[in-house]
Amino acid sequence: MNEPLILVSGKNGQLGCELNDLASSYPNFQFKFFDRNELNIADEVELKNIFQKYKPQFFINCAAYTAVDKAEKEQETAYCINAEAVGNIAKLCHQHHTTLIHISTDYVFNGKGTKPYQPGDATDPVNYYGYTKWLGEQLAINNNPNTIIIRTSWVYSKYGNNFVKTMLRLMNERKEISVVNDQHGSPTYAKDLAEIILKIANDKNTLQQNQQHFLSVPAIYHYSNTGIISWYDFADAIKEIKQLDCLIHPIPTTAYPTPAKRPAYSGMDISKIAEDFQLQIKPWKESLTNCLQLL
Numbered sequence: 001m002n003e004p005l006i007l008v009s010g011k012n013g014q015l016g017c018e019l020n021d022l023a024s025s026y027p028n029f030q031f032k033f034f035d036r037n038e039l040n041i042a043d044e045v046e047l048k049n050i051f052q053k054y055k056p057q058f059f060i061n062c063a064a065y066t067a068v069d070k071a072e073k074e075q076e077t078a079y080c081i082n083a084e085a086v087g088n089i090a091k092l093c094h095q096h097h098t099t100l101i102h103i104s105t106d107y108v109f110n111g112k113g114t115k116p117y118q119p120g121d122a123t124d125p126v127n128y129y130g131y132t133k134w135l136g137e138q139l140a141i142n143n144n145p146n147t148i149i150i151r152t153s154w155v156y157s158k159y160g161n162n163f164v165k166t167m168l169r170l171m172n173e174r175k176e177i178s179v180v181n182d183q184h185g186s187p188t189y190a191k192d193l194a195e196i197i198l199k200i201a202n203d204k205n206t207l208q209q210n211q212q213h214f215l216s217v218p219a220i221y222h223y224s225n226t227g228i229i230s231w232y233d234f235a236d237a238i239k240e241i242k243q244l245d246c247l248i249h250p251i252p253t254t255a256y257p258t259p260a261k262r263p264a265y266s267g268m269d270i271s272k273i274a275e276d277f278q279l280q281i282k283p284w285k286e287s288l289t290n291c292l293q294l295l
C-alpha cells in the first residue's frame, strides 16, 4: 500500500517552506508541494486537474493573499484567493474524501476583547483581509465537513518577509525606531506551526488506519506560541536576543496610521489544540530565540 499523499499549496510562503523542510521527517507520508506557478489556487480548472491526478488524502492550504494593507485596495484579488479559491478547494476535498487543513487568522476578530479569544467566539473582522479569511473559513467548513481550520497570528520564520526580519534590518540600519505598543497578540514561529500541522495529519491518519474515530470535524483551532505581548515587546525582545544597539520608542497605533485597521487585542486561547493533540506549546521568546539563531 502506498503512503497517504499530502498536497501542500503555497510552497514558497513562510509556512509552506517550513513544511517542506519537515516533510522528510514524515516518511509515512508522500508529499507534493506546489508553488503559485505549479498550482494557482484561484484557477478552478488547475485545482480540478490536480485533485483528479493525485486524489490526495490531505490538502494543506498554505496559499493566501497576506498583504493586509494592500487588500484594502486589491479587494477582488484578496477575495478570489482567500475566499472563493478556498471554497473550491473544499468542494474538491469533499468529492475526493480529502481532509482539508486550512490556515486562518486572528484577524477574524474585532480586537475589542480583553481575554484570549476562544475558537467559538463571535467573529467580526475589522479589515478586508480579515473579512476574506473569515469567508474562506465559512466556505471551507460548509463545502467540506472534513475540514480542520487553524487560526494563527503574527507569523515569522527565517523564510519570507515578516516583522522579525524587518525589525532586524531596521535596527541594523537606524539608531532609533518606533514600534506600536497598544496592539496585543501572540507571535507564531512558522516552524512550530508546521510541526503541529504534520502531527495533526499523522494523528488523523493513524486513527483512520486503526479504524478509530478522529476528533470531531469540522473543527476550528487556535495556534500560536504561548504569551500575549505588544509589537513593541516583540521588537524589544529581538533587540535583546540579538544584542542590538538601537533605541526603540513605544508609540500608539494613532501615530502609525495604516490603510487597514488592526485589532487592538487578538490574543487567542490555544488550550483546545494543546489538549486535543497533547502538545507542549513553546513560549514565544524561546521560539523567537530559536529562529533568531538562524538569521
Ligand SMILES: NC(=O)c1ccc[n+]([C@@H]2O[C@H](COP(=O)([O-])OP(=O)(O)OC[C@H]3O[C@@H](n4cnc5c(N)ncnc54)[C@H](OP(=O)(O)O)[C@@H]3O)[C@@H](O)[C@H]2O)c1
Residues within 6 Å of the ligand: 009, 010, 011, 012, 013, 014, 015, 016, 035, 036, 039, 040, 041, 042, 061, 062, 063, 064, 065, 066, 081, 103, 104, 105, 106, 133, 152, 153, 154, 155, 156, 160, 161
Ligand atoms: N503572516 C502572518 O503574520 C499570518 C498571520 C495570521 C495568519 N496567517 C495565515 O497563515 C497562512 C500562511 O501564511 P504565510 O505567512 O506563510 O504567508 P506568505 O508567506 O505570504 O505565503 C503565502 C503564499 O501563498 C502564495 N500564493 C498567493 N496567491 C496564490 C495563489 N493564487 N495560488 C497559489 N499560491 C498563492 C504566495 O505565493 P508567492 O510566493 O508567489 O507570492 C506565497 O508563497 C496564510 O493562510 C495566512 O493568511 C499569516
